[in-house]
Amino acid sequence: MSAKSPVKKTTSAKNESFKRLQKWEGEFNKCIRCGYCYELCPIFKSFNWESSTPRGKLLLLYGLLSDEVKPSADIAEKIFECFYCENCTSNCSAGVPITDILTDARKDFIDASFDVDGTTVTIDEDRCSACGMCISVCKSEALSFVENELGERKVDVNKADCKGCGLCISTCPSGVPYQKEGFGVTTDELETQITNFLNTNDKKIIVFCCNWSIFPGLQMSESPTLINTSYGVIVTMCVSRVTPELVLHAFKEGAWGVMVAGCPAGECEHDGNYKARRRLLLLKNLLTQLNIESERLRMGWFSRGESVKLKQAMDDFVDDIEKLGPIKYLSMISYW
């Protein structure tokens, strides 16, 4: 065994660049590292590394403060990987305000000139016409117009404020804002999940669940279970990420029915439920025109904790869809 220094002794925080973090030192000590914070963390579920857990991120920040860890792009990237579902904070009985700490850490990293993406959106400037639709839908006020050196208007992302909900992505008609792959939230990744599920299961029903509202409740509740269900549950970051293209992709790949479950009116932090509802109602009309029964697409709105209601709604949907069987005139959709 190598020689050990007696006790970690420091008299003050050494890393002066991270001023906002210093006020949280007491909270870092409160964290007992029980790990309950990562039970429902979508970032941890994407990567399965300890450094992706909220507990791990707090530890890294603590290390930065005590100068045991040097600030690096690698660490900054981890800190910017957060969807602000706040499942960690609500699961923390020690009362550590995890997401507030992570937000301050983001600001400190930006001040220290770190430029990383994490789960924040990036604007593809070459394709952006600066129409401002994305700015109008962003409830976090992370997007704004700025002028570049030529006096041209462009859209800027404040990475400290961007919560990665992706509403701007699903709103932009030109596909300008984008998120990095790896978190299972991009259209390509969601399409792959759908295809994989439909190819490997006899059952042909997909349920999209909003990660912010009901999915955590469903996972934690005692009675319903996600295992051996007769449908695939695909978790989205906000129900607004379920675009018509995604639903059509599911039908094209052989799904018999698609259910979209989001937050009730007034409960969606991003107002994504209204947008999803408008979009999917229009899609229902389109389905009828394509000779596909519109009842194959169902929407449902459920508050956090209404897992029993959600489970019942899923079971009812499965019963109804099994009566309908497979889509009869799929050829129409393949032209889409």
Next chain:
Amino acid sequence: MKLDVEKLKGILGEKNVSDSPADLYVYSSDASVHQAKPSVVIRPKTIDDVQQVMRYANKNKIPVVPRGAGSGTSGHAVPIDGGIVMDLKRMNQILEIRPEDMLVKVEPGVVDDDLNRALQPYGLFYPPAPASSRIATIGGEIATNASGVRSVKYGATRDCVMGMKVVLANGDLVNLGSNTRVHSSGYQLERLIVGSEGTLGVVVEATMKIIPLPKYRCLAVADFKKLEDAGAAITDIISSGSQPSLLELMDGIGIVAVNKALDLGLPEVGAIILFEADGNVKEAVDYEMQKMKNICEKHHGYGIEMSYDAKERQRLFGGRKKLFASLSMYKEGIVCTDLADDMGVPTSKIAETAKKIHEIAKKHNVIMAVYGHCGSGVIHTKIMFDVKKHSQWDEAEDVVNELYDYVHSVGGVTSAEHGIGLSKAPAWKKARKDILPMMKAIKMALDPNNILNPHKLMDAPDNWVKSTNLRYRVMS
């Protein structure tokens, strides 16, 4: 020690090996007070991955520390000699559910609650139920012989283990135990691995007993003005021949903490007892509940609330489930530490021990909460103090020593369900001098190069404060 990270990447793939400063720092601690950085972190997926890594590590004499959820409270997963931390969470498949044989076969990274969710449609469950079941892995539970609230009726992990596949230090794979409920075929080596804290081998597959979910569960809460009365009631319930499926104690400090953390509005009394009975015949459950209720009342228990309803039971139990983390909310400026946190005492000594713990805390000017699965004799304590003050660590050390001297004097054990690791090793070694040579001989026979989780249990340092790094910044 010659560690070739590229060689490990060749075995496991680039994505499953990391020596980045961020990962090394994050894997330097678990839920204990200790901290030490590994040289590399790896994430095997298959038994073959584990075997190849062990062969490589054994040849080059590199320490390997297996790790599950990192929720251990005694420092089992802290690599105090550096080397390889083997994160087994990717080996998370439920391989077989066999209701006809009442067993499951799982990989070590399966999370306890996930297993129970998978068993529920079959009307079955896996009973140990540690409080951390939402993240705790079966591998970690085996390594520490974890138990929890249901241990009073269903026992600990050891009682559920039927067999397991283990990769030894030299990379050999052995298949221990059986698929039968009992066996008398040689040494029960599968039981030797339970509680071995990763020092004898890496569990890569486990065969566990499962049992039918009872039709009825009834949970009750009783308030007590005095902690001693609650302790005496627990002793009486057990000695009366009652069969609780859960029998928990929580003292006034714990109640204040969960009220602060979870806003539960529990009456701030001296102590509460939670008791539960389960079964398939409602009258039998009613009988047990009434019997335990009468005993509580005899010991001045009052305000007894009782419910069969699942939601209501969850409400009644909510505070206890989250108590561990809530304790940090007890008082501003003090922190909840895991030291001397799970002693076991004979059930006749519950009241006496609880009283003694509060006396010791008062004497040393620290706050200690008393709670636990007291029906099984498990008493949890958390020592709460200002971790930034060096003098408070000295006091905490004295508290630990005094407390264990007392526990051992009444015939108790150092650790009932969390394991020895680093924090509890000095007290345990002092109390169990007689078995140390036997344990060392077993370790030497199975791991002659001492690479598997070295310097834990019997080989752990004699003074945890001075010989290991603490994870807190301690001011002078």
